[in-house]
Amino acid sequence: MEKTKAPYDVLTVAREIIEYSRVEAQKEQSPYFVNMYKLNTMMYYAQGAFLGMRETPLFKEEIMAASWGAKVDSQKLYCRYSKYGSVNIPEAYYTKDPQYESTAMADKDKALLHKVVDLFKDKTNSESLALIHEERLYQRVSAYNGIIPTSWMKEEFENRLTVKTEEEKKLETKTASSEKKPKPVRGIVHKKSSSKEVSR
DSSP: OOOOOOSBOHHHHHHHHHHHHHHHHHHHTOOOOOOHHHHHHHHHHHHHHHHHHTSSOSBSSOEEEOSSSEEEOOHHHHHHHGGGTTSOOOHHHHHTOTTOOTTSSOHHHHHHHHHHHHTTTTSOHHHHHHHHHTOHHHHHHGGGTOEEOHHHHHHHHHHHTOOOOHHHHHHHHHHTTSSSOOOOOOOSSOTTTOOOOOOO
16 A cells, blocks of 8 residues: 655645646636635645544644634745735646646545545635634634644544444444435535545
């Protein structure tokens, strides 16, 4: 089994998110929505997925609870993309970037990151940002623009992404023939916000 190579450079993660979002939008002939705020939102959930499922951070930088939403505490990420603000990051900007290398991430890690991004492909920038405001961890520290501790994120997302217990599996077997669907593995996005899940 391929081992994770995380943590990665924060720009490597950002570029992979943006490039994958662009490619998927083209495939489905759907609108492309990725601005600075949505990028930070997806990086928050991606960090949570890696902490909860791989027990390691996707990137080393901490995440702040800024007044507008989750913000990766990285000066180079800010310098690279902040000028676009609420405007979608231009498609040509990163595809022509000589520093971007799509194979920099291990396939296993890239696949998990893509699953997280897939949860947001149908969401606008504002819809994605609204999800953060419902997050318990964000609400705990947003009043003073504090850092969301990595240890808090690890515990929170481990609880959300817990594999079904044997009792849950038995219950699903018994109810398989009923009209009700089996209870799914809890999702990466808070259940109040979305019913979609990232599975192992």
